[in-house]
Amino acid sequence: MVTAGLELFNSIKTRRSGNPNLKHYACIVDLLGRAGELERAYEFIMNMPIQPDQAVWGALLNACRLHRHVQLGELAAHNIFNLGAGSIGYYVLLCNLYSDSGKWDQVIKVREKMKEAGLVLDPGCSWVEAKGKVHAFLTGDNCHHPQAKDINVVLEGFYEKMKEAGHDGQDCGCIDDEADRSKAEMFCGHSERQAIAFGLINTAPGLPIWVTKNLYMCRSCHSLVKFISKVVRREISVRDTEEFHHFKDGECSCGDESYWEEINNKR
Structure with missing residues (x-):
């Protein structure tokens, strides 16, 4: 699946119609991440010819949540928030990463940041x-x-x-x-x-x-x-x-x- 996805992505670059856009890059990061190739996904982002947006870093953060890679997930979240992302979804992903890894002290800190930013989850x-x-x-x-x-x-x-x-x-x-x-x-x-x-x-x-x-x-x-x-x-x-x-x-x-x-x- 990864090989086929990368071949399709590379075929876009060979067409006269233009270069891959940010959505294409986010899809590849998601593809690599779900396959467990987190370091490869990170290297892919770092080698992008255009500035990665929140969606690209968000795909990496979600992959880190799936595979419980806290250090890389924190890096992805840091880049998301530096871009000024106000979506509550990214905070929830980071909370899920910490909770799945048993880091409840970090969950508390993230939720405090959410409150400071005025982001509130719907109560269950x-x-x-x-x-x-x-x-x-x-x-x-x-x-x-x-x-x-x-x-x-x-x-x-x-x-x-x-x-x-x-x-x-x-x-x-x-x-x-x-x-x-x-x-x-x-x-x-x-x-x-x-x-x-x-x-x-x-x-x-x-x-x-x-x-x-x-x-x-x-x-x-x-x-x-x-x-x-x-x-x-x-x-x-x-x-x-x-x-x-x-x-x-x-x-x-x-x-x-x-x-x-x-x-x-x-x-």
Whole structure:
């Protein structure tokens, strides 16, 4: 794929119609980056005959996120921000790079820069129906819910059960260190967790739970809900912006690995 892409790119330069534009260069950086050839992608940028723009550096930053290359990703982000890019997407990519690499202190710093720049992420919100009413749960606002204590007890119980079952704490969201857990909650939101726990508390055993979310479901929440569906023996459905997830007996209808590969390619 890389060879074919480079051949096509080089063919543009041999045509009389002109030279490749910035979009063409960004495509090649993206192609090399997704193939894991990050250093080659960087060298390609440095040898460009025209000044790389935010899209070119953004393609490299996204590739660094995919392959968790923090040092090169930081360099790409530095060049993006030096060009005056105000898009929230680049900040999110950098946050994802740091969070995937376990660098939560850097996540905090990036989010502080976002606030200083006036860039605000849409808060995660999940809705669940119980006892004939629809209840909303907003990211970071669950402490004000009248059943917040009960909801947290339920979730903590599942976190402990996951650890006992041998699940990786960082991957499933049940992080041992309280500070790290707070950082993860701040970054990811996980509003569907509160909605599902509320549904478990306020509906009869065995009844299905339906949740709708305004953002896509992160992988750690996905792992947690699979686990919950197996433990409580309930069907749990979560409709996010990308997929209709139907959880039953510890499995999800989305296809797991193929779904996450598709999501990674979009981000």
